[in-house]
Amino acid sequence: MNRQWILVERPAELVDDSNFELRSSAVPTLGPGEALVRVVWLAFDPTQRGWLNDGPNYLDPVPLGAVMRAGGVGQVVASHSADYAVGDWVCGMVGWQDYAIASGQGLLGLNVVPPGVDPKAMLSVFGATGLTAYFGMIDIGRPVAGETVLVSGAAGATGSIAGQIAKALGCRVIGIAGGTAKCAWVTEVARFDACIDYKADDVEARLCGLAPDGIDVFFDNVGGAVLDAGLANIAERARIVVCGGISSGYTAGDPPPGPRNYMQLGLKRARMEGFIFLDYVDRFPEAFGRLHEWMSQGHIVYAEDIQEGFELAPATLRGLFEGRNLGKQLLRIAPEPLP
Numbered sequence: 001m002n003r004q005w006i007l008v009e010r011p012a013e014l015v016d017d018s019n020f021e022l023r024s025s026a027v028p029t030l031g032p033g034e035a036l037v038r039v040v041w042l043a044f045d046p047t048q049r050g051w052l053n054d055g056p057n058y059l060d061p062v063p064l065g066a067v068m069r070a071g072g073v074g075q076v077v078a079s080h081s082a083d084y085a086v087g088d089w090v091c092g093m094v095g096w097q098d099y100a101i102a103s104g105q106g107l108l109g110l111n112v113v114p115p116g117v118d119p120k121a122m123l124s125v126f127g128a129t130g131l132t133a134y135f136g137m138i139d140i141g142r143p144v145a146g147e148t149v150l151v152s153g154a155a156g157a158t159g160s161i162a163g164q165i166a167k168a169l170g171c172r173v174i175g176i177a178g179g180t181a182k183c184a185w186v187t188e189v190a191r192f193d194a195c196i197d198y199k200a201d202d203v204e205a206r207l208c209g210l211a212p213d214g215i216d217v218f219f220d221n222v223g224g225a226v227l228d229a230g231l232a233n234i235a236e237r238a239r240i241v242v243c244g245g246i247s248s249g250y251t252a253g254d255p256p257p258g259p260r261n262y263m264q265l266g267l268k269r270a271r272m273e274g275f276i277f278l279d280y281v282d283r284f285p286e287a288f289g290r291l292h293e294w295m296s297q298g299h300i301v302y303a304e305d306i307q308e309g310f311e312l313a314p315a316t317l318r319g320l321f322e323g324r325n326l327g328k329q330l331l332r333i334a335p336e337p338l339p
Contacts, residue, residue, distance in 0.1 A: 002027045004067045005096035005313050010052055013251050015318045019052070020068060020096075022311070027099050035084035035102040037110060039074040039094045040336050043123035044317050044329040045157070049250035058276050067095040068313070071128065073119040074100065075338050089113040091122040096313045098333065124157055124328035125291055125302045131277040132243060133161035134287040139280070140241045140273050141217040145170030148211050150230055151192075153221030153246060155182035157328035160190050161291075161300060162219045162243075167191060168299040171217070174210055176203060176226055178323045185326060189301060204229040214238065214268075223247045224256065231261035234268050242274035249321045303327025 001024040011019045030036055051062050051069055062069050072094035076084045084090065084102055092110035094100040102110035113119045117126065124130060136158075143149050149166040153159035154175025163173045163186075175186040175195040183195040196206045207215070207229060214235025220227050223245030234240070248256045265272055280287070294300045305325040307316050310333040320329060 001025065002097055002099045003310055004098075007052065007062050007064055007066055007068055009064070010054055010252065011049075012253065014249060014321055015049060015052070015314055017314045020314050028101050030078060030080045030101070033081045033103060035076045035079040035081045037074040037090055037094065037100045037102050038077045038334055038338055039072050039098055039100055040332065040334045040338070041073045041120055041123060042094070042096065042313065042331045042333060043071040043127070044320055044331065045071075045128065046244055046246050046250060046320050048317055049321070053250070053252040055252065058278065067097050069093060070096055071123055072100075073113065073122055074334075076102065077338065084112065089119040091119065091127065098310070120304060120330060121302075123330060124304065125161060125295065125300065126288060128277055129157045129328060130161055130291050131280070131284065131287050133158045133165060134291060135277055135280045135283070136241045136243050136275055137162045137165045137217075137219060140275050141166070141219055141239050143169050143171045143217045147171050147216035148213070148235070149173045149217040149219065150176070150207070150211070150215045151219045151221075152176040152226045152230065153244065154186045154190070154192060154195060155303075155326050156221060157302070158243060159219065159221045160186070160327060161302060163192050164190055164300045165294070166217065166219075168294050168297075174207070174215075176222070182326055185303065189303070198226060204232050207233040217241070219243060221246060227259050228261045231259055231264045234264055234270050236268050236270075238268055238270040240265075240270060240272040242272060246321060305329050307331045309333070
């Protein structure tokens, strides 16, 4: 049987188990040119909460009555396709289910994981997470050696990689994270120069002390009060990268109030810009190459927060907005390797 989490109602606030229904159906039957994939790992990102809202986004909302959309990796267990061999690891949009159909590689298909690459890495440093960190920092932030870079959500999957990219480019990097354990990981493992604990510190005051000449690049994953604190401490010609707004929870309805310190953008002649990693499809090989090089040189490390059990999918997504995870949030739903 193929277990599936089906979206049955749209959440108004945080995701609840009642928004989904766990159903079982027959394992899909293969047609010509198709392969059957047994999903092993599911990936969780804040953007998935936005896909549950019935409103404009960079992807259409997940329809009611459909399998919840999600990236993941799995192994081919049967194949009628020359593109996929039994035993191949593949990655892409698989959804919250045990089995998915692979029918073609490319941006919207399931792609074979390159030999020698940990399949899980395709969900973090070599997936949407790493690509978002790369293009957000390189193209929007444009850090220059010697500049001061601020990263919020610094212990998260994207923020941690973005900050390490800036370090590799010769910048001084300050992180913002929640709790002493996360802050310690940011400075001791990811090797940021400093990390502010937003749960215990006055973020704006700490930034003023750590960066008296201001912040040149602010890679923001949080929004809200943290964004305000960063804007209050920007340098002239600063670049603010709008990557995410996890403090809002990506909930439906009226958005939260905008930043109260937005006039600093004018006073400091700064630039604040958003982006989506899909804008850069033609440059994915460039990103993969540089990320791999930095990893090989020891400039980038990444953390994985692993949960176990298909029944935990809704709670695992909710946990992103409760600050539970360190690094990339993954859920294992099948043994590895497959029997």
